[in-house]
Amino acid sequence: MKILLRITLLLITLILLIGLTLASFYFYDLSVARTSKDFLKGDTSLDFKQSVPAVTPRKTWLDEIGYEDIEITSFDNLKLRGYYLKANKPTNKTAIIVHGYFSKAKEMSQYARFYYETLGYNVLMADNRCHGESEGDYIGFGWHDRKDYLQWIDYIIANINPKAEIILHGVSMGGATVLMTGGETLPDNVKAIISDCAYTSVKAELSYQMKKMYNLPSFPLVNTTSLLTKIKAGYFFGEASAIKQVAKSNIPTLFIHGDKDTFVPYEMVYELYEACSSEKDIFIVPNATHATAYREDKDGYEKKVSDFLNKYVK
Template sequence: MKRKTWLKIVIGILSVLFIIDIMASFYFYNLAIERGEKDFLQGNEDLEVSAETMDVLLEGDWRSWVDGQAFDEWTSVSHDGLELKGYFLEAEEPSDKVVVMAHGYLGNAMDMGLFGQYYYEQKGYNIFTADARGHGASEGDYIGFGWHDRLDYVDWIDRIIETYGNDTEIILHGISMGAAAVLMTAGEELPDNVKAVIADSPYTSVNDLFAYQMDRMFNLPTFPFLPSTSIVTQLRAGYSLKEASALEQVKKAEVPILYIHGDADTFVPTSMSETLYENTKSDAELMIVEGAGHGEPYVAAKDKYINKVNAFLEKYTEWQ
């Protein structure tokens, strides 16, 4: 009798733990991946930036510049049937150079005007940016964290070349989730038109990022919550957290990559860019910006940032 009693108790405990794990998995999916507002990021100390950076991000002149531009709106249908929106701005003088820019988590295409203004006004390039699936005016009820987005960017690249000709030269520039997206794109078979990739504050993989944040934000172990959340993500969004890996993609990359990261980034640790850099198959460079938090290097050290980008483009491409 005692043995049966203990067996029932153990089974009961395991059943309760299993139910808790399933509930937690759906909670984390809804929290981070399902499309919608994300209140959990409000007040997050890891996302705090300097007052100067906040002023630039919220009220910088680049915002009025974006509002004053006549972007051409493009529509694309993804491989899985989502209608996606992109925005192309032709240079004031004819140019065969196009910068494809990828925004961060919960952002939208026009957020990349922070970088686009420089490329457009100072370099004279065409610029293109898109609302990632699950963001802005693009369809999608989940956030792809760059994984499915990589195929969307391949489609956008093909369309740019088809529209503007085979002599078109392209660079990819992304920040945070957008940086991971362009790195994941770099691991695909790309046309020779793609000359370089600039990744600002990227993560190695969605699995690594979630593991880091589960510990930092919730003080939870990765097992069993992370594997079960990955299963839910596979079932509902069509990808697993482990397969969504910028690290595995850069191991296949042929295009030169410039990594930029702040050494005060506690939301996506600087070590992730270091790991990516060390494992990149193609030529790569790494710039660490002292004192910069997550996604802050451009504002925190603008001259250094621009000089590095220009030197990188001059070294690995014919862009002047």
């Protein structure tokens, strides 16, 4: 009887382990691998219907003004594509604009237009690894991307302008990316960071999404998927932490978030703000959902960003 019980328990354990392993591979393919993210289109917290038409004319604007295709090779030998817009008048001011999850550089044209036309900046937009025209089989969620943006910063200084005054502006995953980058040792050329609707950490965001999408606790699936991500992509979810990086940063940082954001919880912006060790400011946009703060209050957004940057970029 005891032997039968042991065998039964062993079989149940084995079945659970197999199921958990299969679920981990599924969740990895769903969230980390370079696969279609159709599940996002069914998320009511994301406003695709309004955002897609707004992007189209701005792509046309980008093509009309012209840009230079540039490329770097990442630390792990991926070719990463960037698009550089030289300001109409000579200036050292340069904005690096970072897109979000399953987006691409050219979809950030509304922000590029603001920096280029209104503020007179040079602009660099890059396709993150595993996005757009850049290579890569897995999404870095900002963690490996932070190393890529260190290289983009170095590229500007070495190949375009050694006196460049650089600001980093990211939205959603891009917002987390610029915060993670800010926690690294940066050249004096980097003057400020603008982070719009960033998450505190990859683990916290995926745990939140696990509950929101599937009504499941984060343990054990987020943990096992994190282990699989370490094996396949080289990082744990827990180490990909914007909140730990802002605690090390000395770069002035403006945090932006919409108070109706339920994709990256609105409360995360306060956690990031409190953890940030550098000079900082915060801008909350009423009624803005995820990544819609600029559209919801364009004038207020532009004024806040302009006023903030004027303190640090001359």
